[in-house]
Amino acid sequence: MPEPSSALRLRSSAGRGTLAAAVLASGMVFLDSTVVNVALPHLGADLDASVAGLQWTINGYLLTLAAFVLLGGALGDRFGRRRVFLLGVVWFTAASILCGLALRTDWLVAARFLQGAGGALLTPGSLALLQASFHPDDRAKTIGAWSGLSGVSTALGPFIGGWLIDALSWRWIFFLNVPLAVLVVLATLRWVPESRDENASRKRGTRQFDVAGALLGALALAGVTYALVDAPDRGLDSPAVVAAALAGVVAAVAFVFLERRRGETAMLPTGLFRSRLFSVLNFFTVLVYAALGGFTFFIAVYLQNVVGWSALLTGLALLPMTLLLLVGSPLTGALSTRIGPRLPLTVGPLLAALGLLMLREIGPGASYWREVLPGVAIFGVGLTLVVAPLTASVLAAVNDRFAGVASGFNNAASRVGGLLAVAALPLLVGLTGTGYEQPAELTAAYRGALLWCAGLLVAGALIAALLVHRPARRPPPAQPCHSLPVSTPR
Structure with a gap:
């Protein structure tokens, strides 16, 4: 059946406004997944935190984000993705303010738990809104643009955070979310259409929650x-x-x-895992994002406490990843549509692992141009090859009506990867107490951690090469008889 006239096209003002709202909102979450890493030495000194305190500052956020992102996706599918998305934006922003006002480590960690819960409501909604609202001909391109621009927030976080930390205080990395949230709410109310899984409300009942x-x-x-x-x-x-x-x-x-x-x-229909591709891609996600989470946790602290750079210079050191994600993700999304995801998901992690091995050898007084930039650039190219093809392939592996649950689970898989890496790597490399303030101890831990991260990336590449294939093409879904562009079961 033909698409309804309400299906958004990317070139329309409503299409661009919807994409902007989704990118800004998910960007807030992704930015807060990385920006805090640059602030760790400063907030650690200000709040007198141990390594465990720094770990919980990161993991308190990742834990609730990973644990409740499935529920956030399911709630959006059932009660309206736009409605739950807006609730998540407001919740996340309020928790960000509490983070910025924290006076003790336990206060900050508690606020980070709340912030992650808000992110769990808005993160799956940002992607599910695009999948449900756009015309099928524009979905791959839209998801590629979302992946690239949202990935930019992940990489841009250290740069923005570094400038705010040096110029003002680490607290402003959280207050930054307030003006971004205002823009998201205005754009959502103006352009984003409501969508839901009508089958969920009809069959499961509106009062059933897992x-x-x-x-x-x-x-x-x-x-x-x-x-x-x-x-x-x-x-x-x-x-x-x-x-x-x-x-x-x-x-x-x-x-x-x-x-x-x-x-x-x-909350998580286990029937999704009858798709072997869906299962494999999510295991791949855990491995790759564990490597990314471990790398970003250690590199920001290492560059400041061992190499001797400021927070701003540390952020600038990672800027090439931002540019590569911005330019390359839409291109790799289109490439994977033509050739399938196997090649990008195999080559990308191998290149990223090579970049980490190069960065592993830097030390005090390292030259940015000769020793840091090559490794960062190669790592960024590898990451660019992964992000858009992975996101599009995960959604293509399941029925469209499970878009919220599928994107929620994939987000959970990525956060679990980072969560476990930040929790396990200090144990594996022997970093405890205030060891992050001791250059010799931190150097040994950093080099061991990057070796572990490179190994995770190589394992991901092997899995992609052996088990990933092109998602089966499915015909456009039949449409229900109402004005909202939501898909019905096939």
């Missing part, structure tokens, strides 16, 4: 994360560490069992 599933997922991540973060100080045989690890594992098993029993009412 709260138990969301809580079990959060408990699983929290238990494992606590065990990894506290093990260096308490010891692997500590009763608290063992109990947390066991609680996390038991909660994870219970989560899988519950989701299988709930069937259509589950």
Whole structure:
């Protein structure tokens, strides 16, 4: 059947406004996933934080974002993606203000937990809005543009954060979200159409929520994360560490069992995993984003505390990644549409791993042009080859009506990768206490961590080469008889 006239085209003003709202909102979340890394030495000194405190500053955000992003996607599918998206923007902004006002590490960590929960509401909605609102002919191009521009926020975070930290204070990296949120709300109210999965509301009922599933997922991540973060100080045989690890594992098993029993009412319909491609791509996502999360956690601290650069120079050092993502992601999205995702998802991680191995050797007094830029550029090229093809392939591997859940799970997979890397790498490389302030100790930990990250990328490349294939082409979905451009089941 033909598309309704309400299906957005990218060249229209409503199409550009919808894309802008999605990019700015997801950019807030992605920026806060990286910008805090540059601030770690400064907020650590200001709040007298240990390595564990720095880890929880990152992981408190990632934990709730990863745990509840599935629920955020499901709520959007059921009650309206635009409505839940706006709620997430407001929640995220309020939590950002609390982060900026924090006077103690525990206050900051608690606010980061809240900030991640707000991000879980808006992140899947930003992508699901594009998938549901745009004409099928424009979806791949739109998702490519979203991936590139949102990826820019991830890379731009260290640069913006560095300038704000040096010029004002680390607190302003959180206050920056306020004007961005105002623009998002105005653009959403003006241009973004509402969409939902009508099948979800009709079959599951409007009052059914998989709260138990969301809580079990959060408990699983929290238990494992606590065990990894506290093990260096308490010891692997500590009763608290063992109990947390066991609680996390038991909660994870219970989560899988519950989701299988709930069937259509589950937060995460396990039928999605009948698609082998969907399963493989999400495992690939965990590996690649674990490497990215570990790298960004260590590089910002290392460049300031060992190489001796300012926060601004540290941000500038990573700027080439921004430019490469901006220019290259739409191109790689179009390329993967023509040739399939296997080649980009194989070559990209290998190039990124090479870049990390080059950056592993830098030391005090390193030359940016000869020692830092080549590694950053090669890593950026590799990342550019991955981001857009991965996002488009994950969505193409499932039915359109599960766009919110699929994008939510893929976002969860990426956050879980970063969460586990930040929790585990300091343990694996022996960084504890205030070791991040000791150049010799930090140097050894940094080099060991980047070696681990490179290994994760190589593993991802092998998986892509052996198991990833082109998603099957499906005909455009039939449309329901109402004015909103949402898809019905095939």
